[in-house]
Amino acid sequence: MVKQSSTRKPQGFRYEEIADQVTQLIEQGTYRPGDRIPSVRQMSLQKEVSISSVLQAYLLLESRGVIEARPQSGYYVSRHGNLNLPEPEVSSPSLDPSRVNLHELVMMVMRDSLNPDLAQLGAAMPNLELLPTERMNRIMARLARTASRGMHRYQLPPGVEELRVQIAQRAVNCGCQFSPSDIVITSGGTEAIDLCLHAVCKPGDIVAIESPMYFGTLQIIEVQGLRALEIPTNPRDGISLGALQFAIEHNPIKAVVTISNFSNPHGSCIPDEKKKDLVELLERYDIPLIDNDVSGELYFTEKRPLTTKAYDKKGLVMLCSSFSKDISPSLRVGWVAPGRYKNEVEWLKFTLSAATATLPQMAIAEFLESGGYDHQLRRIRREYANNVVMLSQAVMRTFPAGTRVTRPSGGYVLWVQLPENVDSLELYSLALKGGITLTPGYLFSPSNHFYNFIRLNAAAWNLSIERALERLGGMVVELAGRS
Ligand SMILES: Cc1ncc(COP(=O)(O)O)c(C=O)c1O
Structure with a gap:
């Protein structure tokens, strides 16, 4: 599995332990993006450590982009989902122009995206409930x-x-x-x-x-x-x-x-x-x-x-x-x-x-x-910020080492780079059999540049999406493990 940023260090400094504990609370969803975490004073009383140890822990989390300080207000979980996850690199496509010929693939994926029996991680459909x-x-x-x-x-x-x-x-x-x-x-x-x-x-x-x-x-x-x-x-x-x-x-x-x-x-x-x-x-x-x-x-x-x-x-x-x-x-x-x-x-x-x-x-x-x-927008921004973080954390928990994920600062799609030996169309077929749809990377380039990428829709986050994501992670592990 991909290494998590919350790797514990029982022998480390006290402030590192506190930073790890806060990270874990965020990863398990106790504190969600935009939530206020305990104040420095509360945390120092609760953990029976000095104010300076908590301050050091919060500074460390701030430098990692996990939390952000708001003047006169306190510390909040970052809305950018900026937990130490590896990101895909800058793309390096062909230097020549290409004709596009993707319509059959696009129509196949779009038809599956309307099937109510599939877990919908494919089309970039907004969350209808929002x-x-x-x-x-x-x-x-x-x-x-x-x-x-x-x-x-x-x-x-x-x-x-x-x-x-x-x-x-x-x-x-x-x-x-x-x-x-x-x-x-x-x-x-x-x-x-x-x-x-x-x-x-x-x-x-x-x-x-x-x-x-x-x-x-x-x-x-x-x-x-x-x-x-x-x-x-x-x-x-x-x-x-x-x-x-x-x-x-x-x-x-x-x-x-x-x-x-x-x-x-x-x-x-x-x-x-x-x-x-x-x-x-x-x-x-x-x-x-x-x-x-x-x-x-x-x-x-x-x-x-x-x-x-x-x-x-x-x-x-x-x-x-x-x-x-x-x-x-x-x-x-x-x-x-x-x-x-x-x-x-x-x-x-x-x-x-x-x-x-x-x-x-x-x-x-x-x-x-x-x-x-405006009221509508405030609501969906909050939800999407949260759902993007939840989905990316779930990817990092369940996909194999070598996976990379983008850190969007808006919208609701995630772009996931899979290990090099995983073909996104093969994964697509396997996922369909398992009741899941996603968008294979092939659709995003006329020169098949992104064969080992997938796009996931993070508009909704609930237990059935979480389960589907776990099953999908298992399929990626299986494909990545083949010689
Ligand atoms: C980047 C982008 N542009 C355009 C569209 C389509 O927009 P509309 O439905 O308004 O035609 C989408 C829909 O997914 C999109 O993601």
Whole structure:
């Protein structure tokens, strides 16, 4: 089994013992991410040790990222799940662009992700129990009862104005100065990305992408006949700017696609300063950046990270997002702020789907305006931060040595690197027979780069998921143990 950070040292210093005991309490779930741990004074009385020993223990845990001090308040369990777990390394994909051909595999995995008899660790479905379903149903029922005939006529892009006003107001929190007319409503984030790629590329063009990249975007690249150039990406702070610049200098790149806040599958977040450098780099070469911010609101830190759009001076950033992860994936409401490509995107939206259904747009606008969304977000951020830590700890308890796990600072997916001799498709078949679905790493690269990786959905954490994870760990141990 993977070595735990709580390895006991009975012969060690008193402060190390205390640090180990606190770590163990966190690992077994007594203290959860964001919980306050006993004060220095309480702990010193309880353990009958000096204040300075407890302080030393807490400093040690702070330096390991297990707890964090909050001025005037005390010590809290870190929300980043920052327990000493090994992380996957920076990816090192092929230097050549590839055609994408993943649709059969994607459709197989997606079909399994709808099977209610399987433990769902596969699709990046939000936890349905945490969505504001009843509230949205009530709003939609009232809107449907009172809707005028006008609501049923053909609508044109850019979409319902009340919703665009709400989106523009919220965007101030992530550094954007939008007018409602800067925004086009789409049918989910998927359509937003599709329209953006359509607006700036033609078949055969090369698009630079983070590696690994969410397979939905790879599917769009496949359908549009584009070629994907995978750029090495760090599981913590995202795309390598040096590698991207090298790629730009050696290839006619027509667009770059990133998920700069809580990427899927890495969970990485490009620090704000690096976002600025990324935008400036692309401005030098006049290349559009399509940045997918669907999980931007699901941060575990104190503050929302900014978006790349906050640094956009030339209108080259096309910021895409949706309400699928935090309100409802089935209402199919997303949006894009396409910058200088707004006319093309609006025209494409009109041509390809006329408009997004009006009622869901109105319902989401009302929910946002009522303040319900902020309340909803606070709740799911807390739950997801906790569930990500619980799932990663369970992986480290049950998977064999050689396993590595990302430490997302937002979102709800975990990217797990398995020992080199474990093939994720073989594991997928074995897991299905055992009643579990997961997403094999193959789906996240057009060049089969991640054969020994899997993505796990950490949106829900309960006893049956814990048991499924333990069974899955046993299967990985079995596959890793073969010669
Ligand atoms: C990174 C990312 N982008 C886009 C989507 C799809 O968004 P939507 O359902 O709004 O089309 C997903 C869904 O899993 C996703 O994870």
